Amino acid sequence: xxxxxxxxxxxxxxxxxxxxxxxxxxxxxxxxxxxxxxxxxxxxxxxxxxxxxxxxxxxxxxxxxxxxxxxxxxxxxxxxxxx
Numbered sequence: 001x002x003x004x005x006x007x008x009x010x011x012x013x014x015x016x017x018x019x020x021x022x023x024x025x026x027x028x029x030x031x032x033x034x035x036x037x038x039x040x041x042x043x044x045x046x047x048x049x050x051x052x053x054x055x056x057x058x059x060x061x062x063x064x065x066x067x068x069x070x071x072x073x074x075x076x077x078x079x080x081x082x083x
Contacts, residue, residue, distance in 0.1 A: 002070065004037075007077035013047045029067050030055055033074065052079050 005018045027033050038045040056075045057066055068074060 002068065003073040005073065005075035007075065009078050010047055010076055013043055023070055030064055033068060054079065
């Protein structure tokens with residue numbers, strides 16, 4: 001199982017803040033996980049296609065091609081702007 005978290009506008013767009021999923025055997029990195037999630041439908045495809053998204057694995061910001069394993073927490077969040 002892995003924990004998935006979606007923050008800010010992603011949570012609003014996807015209608016979900018977090019979930020636990022059984023990691024499919026063929027998914028071992030963030031690109032594969034993202035593609036798998038995008039197969040859920042149009043809102044998932046467009047929301048996770050934004051190249052400005054930050055991704056954290058186990059609360060550490062990581063490169064887009066990072067490996068993932070069972071037990072990880074993966075979080076997506078949009079860039080934060082301030083004034």
